[in-house]
Amino acid sequence: MNGGKKIGPASTAILFLNLAMAKYLMVLPHFMVSEVGNSAWIVIFLKGLAAIGLFLLIAALYKPYVGMGLGELTRRALTSPLGGALNFIIVCVMLVRGGMLFRILTEALQTLETDTVTIEYVGLFVLIPVLICALKGFNANVNASILILPFTVLSVVIISVALAPHYEVGNLMPIFGEGEGKILETAFLRFGGTFELMYLMTLSRSMGDYKTFKRGGLIGVGAISLFSFIFTLIYCLSVPYPVSKNFFFPLYQLTRMIKAGSFLQRMEPTVIFVWTGVIICGLSTLVIAAAELLKNTSGTKGGGGFVPLLVMIIFLVGVLPRSELDTYGIYKVVVNISHYFYIGVILAVLLTARLRKVERGLAYEA
Amino acid sequence: MRRKLLAALLAASVLLSGCNMSTEVNDKAYVIAVGVDKGSNGLLKVTFMFAYPSGGGDEAGGEKVDEKDIVTVEAPSIYSGMRLLDTFKSKRIDTNHTKLVAFSQELAEDRGVFSQLTDLVNTRGFRPSIYVCVTQESPSKLFNSMEPKQDVFIEKFIEHLFSKVAYNATSRAYLYNNYFSAVVEDGSYIMPLVGVTDKEKVKEAAEDYPYKKPDDFALNYTADEVPLHGDGSAALCGYGVFVDNKMVGTLGMMEGTIVKILEKNKNVGQFCVLYPDRDSYANVNLQLTNAPIVTVKTGDAPEIDIRIQLWGEFTGIGRTFRNSEDYESFVGYMSSAFERKTEELLERTRAEFGADILGFGDKAKANFLRYREWKDYNWKEKYKDARFSVHVEIDMNDYGELRFSQRK
8 A cells, every 4th residue: 555665754744734734723723712712823843842842752662563554563462352352442433533533524515615515425525535545556656645734734824824813822821721720731741643653553564763753753643733723822922812712614714704904804715725735645544554553463464455345334434423413422532532532552562562572574774 | 556546445435425415505594693692481593694695596586686695593502502593594594604692782781791602602503703792782673774885795794894993993803702701700791892882872972072072192982983874883981790691881982092002902993183272182003112011919908000102193184383491391291191092991890890801810810829818818809909000102204204213
């Protein structure tokens, strides 16, 4: 599925951004504000620092196994049946989370562009490109992300500049919102970036050496932390609490608020192309990672055969909740639980592999 | 082969898209303004003003037609009103280009407008950047009185009227700003006020105009008093005051200007200031030198200190100053008149309305670290005991003097 080519640190970072962008820009600010109020920007900042620390710790533990891929490592460290079962559970969690993310983002697209058609119809137009992108393989996916990323950055820059007249420092007060305890709890007890880190480890077979993995991962974690921090700060500065808690899709609401003269308004149809690109790249990377895990579990030669099946499951899981509100509820529960699941799985696998002195990966350079 | 197939598929996506789901501009009826008034049996009277496609064609039939299409229905909400329109309007109703939603004063006083604001913000039919206002007359009378003589289209007239820098109600007129204030400040906020000039009221006001009016500032009217001679016309002037989400009073033109200063709008505008002996007047053009410094101390009784620095020039002095003392004394008088007016407005918010309609709570919040502490402080009640101190400094230029040379 990866076409046999190795990717460099920049592409690794873009891959990480690709995975995280849809969630961190479109979903996370609302979740954080609903937990801690308008001090969400502090939480995101602390979460960013925690994510960098966590990445460095896991990268150090993962050092000998870079190039092996998480799926293969799990199987070797925990023996075949147990490792295979764990890989299968990871895939299931991925699919539920991916399905909910697909639904949330598709609902956003439907709200913006085509309110007269059903969610399944819009979802089809999201999943067909996801299917093609995932079938084309890992490198094609990275290349597509490289094309989309500058536009994503540009759209965030335009939004932040155009909204400048609406910034009110008073919206950030009282500075600690729901209290320091709640801020620290949300920032450090729910690990940020573990989901993306797991993907990165799953796909590390395509990343060459440890240096690439570490540098690319660090740049990715740093960049997404910065983006997410800036975007949440913009949101908190522009929308006062408790209104900010009630807006389900901050990026959409902020874009709707833009009115800078006669020309710079009604921006959402313009940036929707960028968001669609981000959603498609993010979901296709998820599918590729899940296919890679299934390949490692089943021992088959290629993972391409799993792709159509996985896309179909994401679609079916995504359309299960009755409403967008239900989807948010399920997604929130899954995210809150899966943080502990992912970090637990990663640490358990890495520590067991170290203790059992599992054979090193081919790409490791001493 | 694969590339050819991909190219063929891409070409097909362009060529086979067709126009099955297309909607022509001509197939829609664009709502330019919506008016909401009190109806019978708990219903609302919802008035829609539609854009009339100009430029002749079949619809105009080459004859001059009325350029306004105003329809009023009774319904429980704006959206259900739109649904009723579907029963007799041939075209599909579209609110994507709506510029204004006007609430009648009667409705605002009796039932408030919060549920309507929430409706408008939380649905995608209306943009959050549309303007909202309170109208002293019924919305249908307001829409009929809007005469776009300098503008080709009525929507441009509304856009220009509400976004004018000279008056600058813009920041307060946006839907989301009003909604934010209504939610955050416990339903205490101000909303731009539009009136239709009333000949009788104009006549009464004219008897006092300009010298006899007991005010330091000659141009101090409410929306329906603006002395326009001729047919009644829509005038955007002052604000409607909302406390607990119901309208309880109005602010006039001068008070509106002070709001504008407190909201850091740089161009304050032209003033007609009466001399202390009320014998003649001076015209001054004022601007903010720096943003006003507002300090709020949150003790048992909040202390609100406001420092305003203005810079301006005389555009007409009415009479010659005898000497520099005379000049300085007038500038000092003007500063104290501004101070007095600002204090009067603040005192009015405290004593008459008993609510922080100008949003000083935003500054007060900074004195607290957590929401819980801020809630416990009970700003809403504490504001009723607030004490104000206002300091206005006006720095005037002489004719032909450069601002920077004067200020060294």
